[in-house]
Amino acid sequence: MPALSDLSFRVDLSSGTIAGAPTMVRKLSDLAGSFADRRALDAALHKGDPTVYSVASVQPADDAGQLHYGLGRLMPGKIGDEYFLTKGHVHRRREAAEVYIGLKGRGLLLLENLETGAAAMLELSQQSVVYVPSATAHRTVNIGSEPLVYIGVYPADAGHDYETIAKENFHHVIVERNGAPALIARKKYLEELNRMREE
Ligand code: F6R
Ligand code: MN
Numbered sequence: 001m002p003a004l005s006d007l008s009f010r011v012d013l014s015s016g017t018i019a020g021a022p023t024m025v026r027k028l029s030d031l032a033g034s035f036a037d038r039r040a041l042d043a044a045l046h047k048g049d050p051t052v053y054s055v056a057s058v059q060p061a062d063d064a065g066q067l068h069y070g071l072g073r074l075m076p077g078k079i080g081d082e083y084f085l086t087k088g089h090v091h092r093r094r095e096a097a098e099v100y101i102g103l104k105g106r107g108l109l110l111l112e113n114l115e116t117g118a119a120a121m122l123e124l125s126q127q128s129v130v131y132v133p134s135a136t137a138h139r140t141v142n143i144g145s146e147p148l149v150y151i152g153v154y155p156a157d158a159g160h161d162y163e164t165i166a167k168e169n170f171h172h173v174i175v176e177r178n179g180a181p182a183l184i185a186r187k188k189y190l191e192e193l194n195r196m197r198e199e
Contacts, residue, residue, distance in 0.1 A: 021056045023054050027051055051075065066156035071149070074149075076147065083175070089137065091160065093157060093159055096157070099131055102128045110172060120183070121181065124140060141181075
């Protein structure tokens with residue numbers, strides 16, 4: 001654990017960085033398995049491979065009882081009707097919860113409880129805080145026109161399970177419908193896409 005005097009970090013909301021903290025970047029090509037509309041994704045990748053989001057992480061100590069946090073910065077954009085999103089994960093230690101604090105921009109958190117199958121989209125914007133309970137997969141989406149910036153605070157021993165999500169993806173998508181975000185079952189959305197393309 002660093003000295004007490006070294007535990008304050010300066011957060012830069014416009015660049016999404018934290019002085020002294022490592023930043024991880026995910027590009028559109030890293031999210032190939034995340035978006036529902038493969039054809040729209042291929043068309044977008046043909047034009048380029050932009051950064052979709054970054055996370056600057058502060059991890060002062062790793063033992064149980066400690067906390068880690070990450071500053072996320074998710075760009076605005078869409079693939080087909082689906083808003084730009086994070087890969088999403090469930091915590092490896094299923095009971096580990098998390099608190100998301102919105103700092104800038106307009107976003108939503110997609111939550112899916114792995115045990116009950118319940119799903120919801122919750123506001124994540126400046127002035128909103130979302131509690132992510134145990135055993136709940138979570139993915140951030142940007143529904144605005146500027147970068148969405150937020151902080152997630154989670155137990156140091158939570159761990160990140162991306163494989164469970166990679167296998168089946170989330171069972172819901174957040175897409176734009178009549179100018180507003182809608183939560184739709186992935187299966188139904190894919191059926192709609194196929195039907196539209198057969199016509
Ligand atoms: C940490 C957490 C967030 C995410 C960030 C990026 O537990 O939930 O800090 O890490 O929103 O999303 P992923 O990790 O899904 O790529
Ligand atoms: Mn998390």
